[in-house]
Amino acid sequence: MDEKYSQLWQKLSAALKPQVSPDTFKRWFSAVKLVSATDETFTFRVPNNIYQFWIESNHMAALQAAIVAAFGSPRDVKFVTASDSASKAEPEELPEISPKEFVRESARDGKQSGPALGLNPRNNFESFVVGPNNEIAHAASLAVAKTPARTYNPLFIYGGVGLGKTHLMQAIGQYVGINKKGAKVMYLSSEVFINEFIDAIQHNNLVKFRKRYRQADLLLIDDIQFLGGKERSQEEFFHTFNTLFDGHKQIVLSSDRPPSEIANLEHRLVSRFEWGLTAELQPPDVETRMAILRKKAHTLQIKLRDEIFDFLATRIRTNVRRLEGALMRVASFASLSGKELTNEVVEHLLKDILQEEARHSVTIEQIQRRVAEHFDVRLADMTSKRRPANIAFPRQIAMYLARELTKASLNEIGDAFGGRDHGTVLHACKLVKRRMQEQDNIRQTISFIDSALQR
């Protein structure tokens, strides 16, 4: 492998030489080594951080130009500082800090190290598989992690279960924790926030509660949708939000739906959430699912045939967590039984999961989205209080479909449609049924949406 990289580096050096002066090349690039190269990223090892600082500040354009000249397309360039064992013999006056030491150091002196914060060290940016479904969210998260409170504030990430919201948030937290010493990172779910708030009211120490949250340099709150309907918590959070925002501290929030669709959330909060960047995570496409499986298999050191990966990636579509679970199940079966894995065996093994996938349960949110799309009304209108006929009727159709296609109760459906009464939902269902009998075109429309949802 080393040989391959040194060949690549030679090719790159040849392209780089005409770009910079001989003195610059000798001074800065002669000690540089290429240690890893993919289609996206080149990682260079440099003897110490002055090389990184100086090359990044002054010679990046030349280096990128050389990469394009040598390999045809640009790459991300990363630098690592040589660790003691592998460092090239470069006379060194100051001992350098290797990245590893950095981590250990910040873990020791700060309470903000990964595990102590409830951050899973496996949830970092390196282990996140980027595909077209999540690249915006990933890029935004990376930008936020690199320059907190400068780019997108607040960052609002939303998407369905098991698509990587928590992964991204924890990755931001860890990146900042490692790279910004002394930065106070807080990661919690909105439920913890609410519970602590209630506790603070009970024991009359709101001041302490406020102090705790308002001192954070980076506040990450997961599943913010649970704040819906909790009025005093919302008010408290509103003030926390403002304090942090005004103090130029980064805020990152995640939810299972966009801010405007969180039921019973105050408008001033909705508008604040939409202030920075809202990024959606969508279910991964088949290529991304393959990439996820391979990455996971690689880290867990599972070896499976390509067909099995293929089978899993095509059959399990909706949820990354489930995908990983299926992989684990297949792998553990293989290692325990020692049997050859075929598609049939895997199919049998994952019977329950596959059935579930096939049924492809429809959520109220999907119904709302599809109906809104079909009638060309805004998704927010599904939950709004406005009721001109051109909005009210699609909404009633959506309620009817929710009643037919989900197991949700009348009350739950009412809540999902902007806190409506169960009677309203019942009325909508009856009305839609009657009009379906009366008018052919309505029946056709509804069956069209229905089949689109079932697919």
Add this chain to the structure above:
Amino acid sequence: MKFSATKEKLLEGLQQVQNVVSTRTTLPILSNVLLQAKGNEVHLTTTDLDVGVRGAFEASVEKEGATTLPARRLFTIIRELPSSEVSVEVDGKNAASIRSGQSFFKILGLPEEEFPPLPKFENAKNVTIPQKTLRDGLRKTSYAISTDETRYVLNGLLFSFKDNKLTLVATDGRRLAMVDIELEFPRSHEADIIVPTKAVTELGRLLTDDGEVKVSVGSGQIAFELNNTLLVSKLIEGNYPNYKQVIPTETKERVTLERETFLNSLRRVSLLASDKSNSIKLNFTKNNIDITANTPEVGEAKESLPVAYKGRDFSIAFNPEFFMAPLRALTEDEVFLDLIDEMSPGVLKISTPFLYVLMPMRISS
């Protein structure tokens, strides 16, 4: 606590310490100044937990004691007082009554005990430097300190004590400023420490042309004692990069420039350097430099300067702001600019140990 003092003395004392008080603070006590009346002096202390300053002013103390008062508010009140005699009296609940002429103010403070004490220095290594020398050194280097928070080791000034020399270094990755100060100290005092920007700025404010400053380096912290004032600061943890790597070893051409004339020319020409490329070009020909700048769709500027130059003809481009910063900070009449070629860094020198390395910008020809 009760004391009276002249408005000028009180104001002067507050001015020395109030810059440390940060406007945006999470601990209310940190926006306060600690006042301690004792003997015929009142001591003032402020801190933001990273940097702390302690000063004093003369006063006639009637009743000794201590309290803390909001620093900014106190300062604005004292500044506006009508008479030059001010008396301050603090009751048991830390409420201060300020009387001057016809005015009366009452401001509420916080108890002394809540104020975080300045760190203690034990087993510190002490060095004494003439204030003028250090002030000069700071002025020549501090403008090059990086503000990029991701490179936090560069967010301060390197104080390198070595071989009976104190070397001050600042760099932001595009330029580097360095000053050597001759100094006597035992070998055991040799160390490399990084003093954060805020402390450097405050120190620059406090230093005067006379007297000496006593520098004490403890573990993770540093103190400067001067003119009855004490400045303490945490140090930036980590190792400063090996800056010597940046300094070109041999240069080819040298031009001697009249600092002020050159600075004025640069300033004029840079008016037409675009925000985007933000570069000015120096064209060297025999005994002449043409300084040019142009912005597409705006216009261009050119100025010629006669200089003693006998090298080959060539052009090099620099960021004008980065070039002007050291020229502003220096006081010498003549500066030397050493160059290699259009892609290698330029080096600015003077007759005393000072060095400024500046990366050229790429010329798109």
